[in-house]
Amino acid sequence: MISRLVKKKELPPVVYMLLKNKGAIFGLIFIVILVATAIFADFIAPYDPVAQNIPKKLAPPSFSNILGCDELGRDVLSRLIYGSRISLIVGSSVVAISAIIGSLLGSVAGYYGGGVDMIIMRLVDIFISFPGLILAIGIMAALGQSILNVIIALSLVNWPAFARVVRAEALRISQLEYIQAAKVMGASNRHIIFSHIIPNSLPPILVLVTLNIGWAILAEASLSFLGLGVNPPEPSWGSMVAVGRFYLLQAQHVIIFPGLAIFITVLAFNLFGDGLRDALDPQLQL
Amino acid sequence: MLGYIFRRFILVIPSIIGVTLIAFAIMKATPGDPVLVMLGAGYAEPGSPETIALQRTKLGLDQPVYLQYFSFLWRLLRGDLGQSIYSGRPVIAEIGEALPKTILLTITSMGIAIAIGIIAGIFAAIKQYSVFDNLSMIGSIAAASLPSFWLGFIIMLVFGYYLNLFPLSGYGTPAHLVLPSLTLGIAGSGLIARITRSSMLEVIRKDFIRATQAKGVPELKILFRHALRNAAIPIVTVVGNSFGNLIAGTFLVEVVFAWPGMGRLAVQAVSQRNYPIVYGSVLVVALLFIVINLVVDILYAYIDPRIQFARRQEISK
Numbered sequence: 226m227i228s229r230l231v232k233k234k235e236l237p238p239v240v241y242m243l244l245k246n247k248g249a250i251f252g253l254i255f256i257v258i259l260v261a262t263a264i265f266a267d268f269i270a271p272y273d274p275v276a277q278n279i280p281k282k283l284a285p286p287s288f289s290n291i292l293g294c295d296e297l298g299r300d301v302l303s304r305l306i307y308g309s310r311i312s313l314i315v316g317s318s319v320v321a322i323s324a325i326i327g328s329l330l331g332s333v334a335g336y337y338g339g340g341v342d343m344i345i346m347r348l349v350d351i352f353i354s355f356p357g358l359i360l361a362i363g364i365m366a367a368l369g370q371s372i373l374n375v376i377i378a379l380s381l382v383n384w385p386a387f388a389r390v391v392r393a394e395a396l397r398i399s400q401l402e403y404i405q406a407a408k409v410m411g412a413s414n415r416h417i418i419f420s421h422i423i424p425n426s427l428p429p430i431l432v433l434v435t436l437n438i439g440w441a442i443l444a445e446a447s448l449s450f451l452g453l454g455v456n457p458p459e460p461s462w463g464s465m466v467a468v469g470r471f472y473l474l475q476a477q478h479v480i481i482f483p484g485l486a487i488f489i490t491v492l493a494f495n496l497f498g499d500g501l502r503d504a505l506d507p508q509l510q511l
Numbered sequence: 512m513l514g515y516i517f518r519r520f521i522l523v524i525p526s527i528i529g530v531t532l533i534a535f536a537i538m539k540a541t542p543g544d545p546v547l548v549m550l551g552a553g554y555a556e557p558g559s560p561e562t563i564a565l566q567r568t569k570l571g572l573d574q575p576v577y578l579q580y581f582s583f584l585w586r587l588l589r590g591d592l593g594q595s596i597y598s599g600r601p602v603i604a605e606i607g608e609a610l611p612k613t614i615l616l617t618i619t620s621m622g623i624a625i626a627i628g629i630i631a632g633i634f635a636a637i638k639q640y641s642v643f644d645n646l647s648m649i650g651s652i653a654a655a656s657l658p659s660f661w662l663g664f665i666i667m668l669v670f671g672y673y674l675n676l677f678p679l680s681g682y683g684t685p686a687h688l689v690l691p692s693l694t695l696g697i698a699g700s701g702l703i704a705r706i707t708r709s710s711m712l713e714v715i716r717k718d719f720i721r722a723t724q725a726k727g728v729p730e731l732k733i734l735f736r737h738a739l740r741n742a743a744i745p746i747v748t749v750v751g752n753s754f755g756n757l758i759a760g761t762f763l764v765e766v767v768f769a770w771p772g773m774g775r776l777a778v779q780a781v782s783q784r785n786y787p788i789v790y791g792s793v794l795v796v797a798l799l800f801i802v803i804n805l806v807v808d809i810l811y812a813y814i815d816p817r818i819q820f821a822r823r824q825e826i827s828k
Contacts, residue, residue, distance in 0.1 A: 248649070351529025354804075355797045358759035363534070363793035366781045367541040443658060447763055450660050451778050466661050470767070473664055474672060484661030492656035499652065 242504035249500020255493035263309040272300035274307040275458045283476040293478040296468060301478065304460035305486050311461045312442045312490060315375055319441040320434050322380040327387020328430060332422045334388065335395025336414070346392070349385040357382045358447055365453040372455050379444050383437060390433055394426035428505040435501055439494030446487045462487045515812050519805060526801055531587060534794040535580050541786055592794070593787035597780075602791040605776060610795065612682065613761050613772035616695070619688055620757055623696025624703055625750060631700070632707025632746075633734060639712060647704060654701030659760045663694040663767035680769040691768040695760045699753050706749040710742035717741075744815050751807030755800055 236244070243249050262269055272290075278298035286293040292301040334345040352360070364378035398404060399422065407417055448454035449463030457464060462483045469480025567573050571582050586592070592602035631651070635644040667690055671679040677689045714720065715738050723733050762774030769775065773792050780788035 248652070347525050347529070350526050351533065354526045354530050354801050355533070355793070356755040356759040356800055359762065359793055359796050360533070362762065362777065362781070363537050363790060366786065366789045367537045369542065439656065443656070446658055447660065450658075450763065451766065452782055463658075466658070466664070470664055473668060477668065480661070480664055484658055484665070487658045487661065488653075488656055491658075492653055495652050495656050 239504045243500050246500040246503065248496040249504075252493040252495070252497030252500065255489065256497060259309055259490060259493070260313065262306055263313050266306050266310060270300075270303040270306040272303040274299065274303045274460045276300075283472060283479065285476065286478055292482045293476070295465070295479050296472060296476075301465075301482055304465060305462070305482060308460040308462045308465065308483070308486070309490075311372065311455055311459065312445060312487075315372065315379070315445040316438040316442040316494075318376045319379040319383055319445075320437045322376070323383035323437070324387050324430060324434055326380070327384040327389075328391045328423055328426070330384070331388035331391030332395045332418050332426065335392040336399050336418055336422055338396075342392075345388065349388050352382070352385045355382070358444060361444060361448060362451065362453060365448060370453060370456050372459075375445055375448055375454050378448075379441050382444075383441065386437065387430065387433060390429050391423070391426050394429060395422045398422050398425050432498055432502040432505060435494055435498035439491040439498065442494070443487065443491050512812065516809055519808055523801060523805055527798065530794065530797045530801065531584060532580070534790055534797070535583055537793070538583075538786070538790050539576065587794075592791040595780075595785055595788050597783050597785045597788075602787045605788060606773065606791055606795050609771060609773045609776045609792075610799075612770065613758070613765070613774065616688065616691055616761050616765070616770060616772060617754070617757055619692040620695035620699060620761070621750070621754070623692050624699035624753070624757070627696060627700035628703025629707050629739070629746070631704040633711055633739065635704065635708045636711035636715060637734070644708075648708070651701035651704040654697055654699075654704075657698055659694055659698040660763040660767050662698060663691065663764050666690055666694050666697075667768070680767070682769070682771050687768075687770075691764050691770055694764050694767070695757060698760060699757055702749055702753060703746065706745050707742065710745045711738060714738045714742045744811070747807075747811060747814060751804070751810070754803045754807070758796060758800060 243253075276299060278294065281290070281294040281298035283296055284290060284294040284298070290300050290302065292305065295301055295304065330345050330348075334342040355363075361378045361382050364381060365374060368374040368378065395418075399417075404417060404421060407421060412420075445454055445461070446463030446466070449461040450467045452464070452467065454463055455461040465483035466480055466487075469476075469483065472479050571579055574582075590603050592606070594600065595602055595605055598605070628651075631647045635647040638644050667679055670676050670690055670693075678684070678687050680690075681687050720733060720738055723737055728737075761770075761772060762777065764770070765772045765774035766778050773796060777789055777792035780786075780792070
């Protein structure tokens with residue numbers, strides 16, 4: 226099906242290039258399956274993710290529990306399936322919030338220039354003076370553990386990436402002739418920013434969104450691993466790895482599968498984001 | 512060059528002030544009364560209202576927020592980051608013990624990342640579209656997607672437990688350094704491999720490389736002496752930019768391998784609610800990161816004088 230479409234070249238060039246990229250296709254298919262898994266977790270998961278079954282403590286993979294059981298006899302597969310919800314909710318919310326804040330501030334900075342630009346860009350400089358995860362650790366220590374606080378902390382860390390990219394786009398676009406034309410025709414600044422600058426900056430924003438969902442999922446897992454993320458017994462992949470380390474030498478399945486889940490998910494988003502960048506604009510330096 | 516360095520120094524000041532502001536804001540946002548936390552550490556009864564009020568005045572907590580910020584800055588300038596609630600020792604002393612260990616781990620990891628990244632990148636470039644090229648490029652994305660804390664446990668299990676080559680965890684001998692550095696090195700090598708490959712691909716097609724080949728210069732010498740040198744600037748940029756990720760990575764990997772650096776200190780402090788240590792560590796790491804970026808920037812200008820000119824224009828805009 227795909228190959229027939231690709232051969233016919235009936236598709237827009239961007240879609241055509243994406244379909245030709247095997248890595249991107251793998252990434253996309255995996256992401257679709259993962260989203261479906263998260264939505265239909267109630268129907269797919271074989272067991273209750275928080276139901277303890279002490280006799281099955283650390284049971285190795287078997288027919289009844291395909292990926293084995295954890296230290297409280299909970300089914301690892303079911304916990305992974307429910308854990309995908311946390312990863313996806315955090316990943317998408319963080320990126321949505323930081324894309325909106327970053328794009329607004331970035332386009333305002335690039336379009337107006339001058340003092341506004343300087344203030345916004347200094348703010349960006351300050352935020353990127355912290356290694357991302359370290360700032361998130363500090364914020365989480367102050368706010369306390371919860372899924373909402375993880376989203377707040379990671380969004381605060383992540384928005385400057387969008388602001389920088391959109392500012393550069395806004396600088397370029399605002400020099401173009403049709404913006405001058407719109408100005409002459411009496412378009413308001415707000416209209417120009419929302420109807421011209423932001424829509425025309427969408428390709429790099431889209432690439433950054435995809436790549437940063439991967440980053441946010443990894444960052445959430447890292448915070449949860451450090452005990453700064455989502456509260457137990459809520460099944461987060463990162464905290465599953467954190468617990469699994471205590472049984473590293475007796476029951477490796479408890480640590481291996483959640484780590485693999487994080488790895489493959491982040492890989493899928495990175496492969497898709499990479500393909501998207503190559504298809505939209507190979508010159509993008511993201 | 513001196514002028515450039517000076518201007519670059521000036522630009523650092525707002526960042527430093529901003530970082531201290533954010534650290535101060537995080538401290539203020541922490542719920543709970545710091546006096547009660549300090550007095551109440553280990554006691555059921557925190558103290559009489561008089562003691563609490565006295566302590567509050569002593570810490571300057573009864574003053575307006577902006578004055579508190581200035582006294583925070585003033586103490587910071589004298590290297591006073593407060594005291595560890597847990598041990599009662601000055602925070603700066605605890606950080607002073609941990610920081611060199613983190614720096615050591617960062618340097619060895621960076622060395623491994625550069626070695627793996629550059630070698631894989633060069634061979635991927637000279638054998639473009641070969642199996643090795645495809646594998647190493649898939650590997651480079653995979654390396655960037657790996658949760659380093661999980662990779663650490665897998666490496667620990669394989670090299671420390673099954674093969675029994677290196678100590679599982681801890682600190683002391685050079686052998687203890689191998690597994691954590693390898694973990695961070697692998698995680699950091701992906702980006703370096705990719706940029707080395709693309710930069711080398713550009714260079715090895717140039718005429719001067721063909722000229723050296725025609726002269727009969729040995730292949731390895733061409734690669735390392737001529738091609739790599741000319742491909743170096745983008746690689747140095749990426750290496751410089753990866754320091755941030757690497758320092759963040761040490762926070763995770765130190766916990767995995769029980770390496771007594773900043774990461775382990777900070778993470779332990781978080782679980783003990785030892786806030787002065789947490790904020791002190793975040794602040795010190797951010798300041799360190801600013802210094803590293805400054806050094807890297809000055810290095811670029813030294814390697815490639817064109818950068819001075821471009822940055823100068825950027826700054827004057």
